Amino acid sequence: MTTATAPRLTAKGAATRARIVAAAADLVLARGVGGTSLDDVRAGTLTSKSQLFHYFPGGKTELVMAIATYQFERVLQAQRPYLETLDTWADWDGWRDALLAHYGSQPHWGCPVGTLVSELTGTDPVAAAQVAGHLDSWCGYLRDGLRRMRDSGLLRPDADPDRLGLAVFASVQGGLLLTQATRSIEPLSAALDAALTALHAAALTPPRS
């Protein structure tokens, strides 16, 4: 771990820190890491420069990593409880709907986690590595669900949960990228449908008509 966060913080301090992270997360989501200055978050949170460095001694990098974790948990929350129990085809449909509802209900700014990885790679490797870890965790839920479905006989024995999970996750991320580019939820919807179709093609029973 790179974070120190030396001073143990009081209830008030924790609240301030959380307020900074939440507000900064929105700013970064809307304007990107490079497009968001510390002065912007200062103005957006009614705090002072010293507080930023008090709660995030590592400076912008540490703040960005805190934002990444915050957004990661936020996104996970939106997919619960489906994400953790992808054991039947109905679960996958529920997951799909939850994802569409979540991203459809907010301005189309792409995935709060996925957009970070492309921007941080090459400028902040340590933060990028953490974000990559989050992506892998997310993908892991899909992978595990597919593995369980294969073991329970819903998928063909020769189906590869790793590759299938990767493919579904790629559809999500790509769909969100296009959603951001086109300012429409349609790409995500189409990508998810196709991904689930591909999954059904690996089912033991013939694909739905």
Place this chain on the structure above:
Amino acid sequence: MTTATAPRLTAKGAATRARIVAAAADLVLARGVGGTSLDDVRAGTLTSKSQLFHYFPGGKTELVMAIATYQFERVLQAQRPYLETLDTWADWDGWRDALLAHYGSQPHWGCPVGTLVSELTGTDPVAAAQVAGHLDSWCGYLRDGLRRMRDSGLLRPDADPDRLGLAVFASVQGGLLLTQATRSIEPLSAALDAALTALHAAALTPPRS
């Protein structure tokens, strides 16, 4: 159009301009727009500051847009001739292989076009819009191929080329995003396979066994 490029340039000038774009494209690909300063491209191209603004009066924005177009054509070139004649299943397989070969042969930095859209949205709307246009053009080739295949009877009459094309393209972009995050070509490969599987599910004849 926002570009002026007032002075008509000589052969030497055109060469210099092209050299700047090519070198800057590599820098931006590796370090992102925000991570690449004009001083960096000046150093990387053995030019001077005045030349940058001589050939790109619009400043960094204009340079970035030139880079986007350059990369777009580069990527299209790598997919030729398959991209323009996606009329049979063999064509799609060929396209898939060309894409994998292209992105597999270089450092895994993601899609030169796709990464731009997430970074430019929110900081440079005009450049972002142009990149979005490039993405749509790219996607259009897939759409058109699918439409032709439907009309020629290879796809079911009720197949939706728009949605399918969007889904395949999302797989490409998402696969490249994960390729960048994991520094491995595997995600793109898995995503493409799944996308083609989904396409086959829309074929008139039953999907390949």
Place this chain on the structure above:
DNA sequence: CGAGAATTGGACCTTGTGGTCCAGTATCGC
């Protein structure tokens, strides 16, 4: 060859940015 335009070099300016510092105030634990 010679005028005018294109090309090049690099000093310079201005602004924005991440980051530091210190002094003052609220809060906690004893």
Place this chain on the structure above:
DNA sequence: GCGATACTGGACCACAAGGTCCAATTCTCG
């Protein structure tokens, strides 16, 4: 209550980045 510690405000700094300007040089073309 009181000392220590966390919290807050904001002035300040160093520097990097985008952009301007002008003078020198090269090239084109009649």
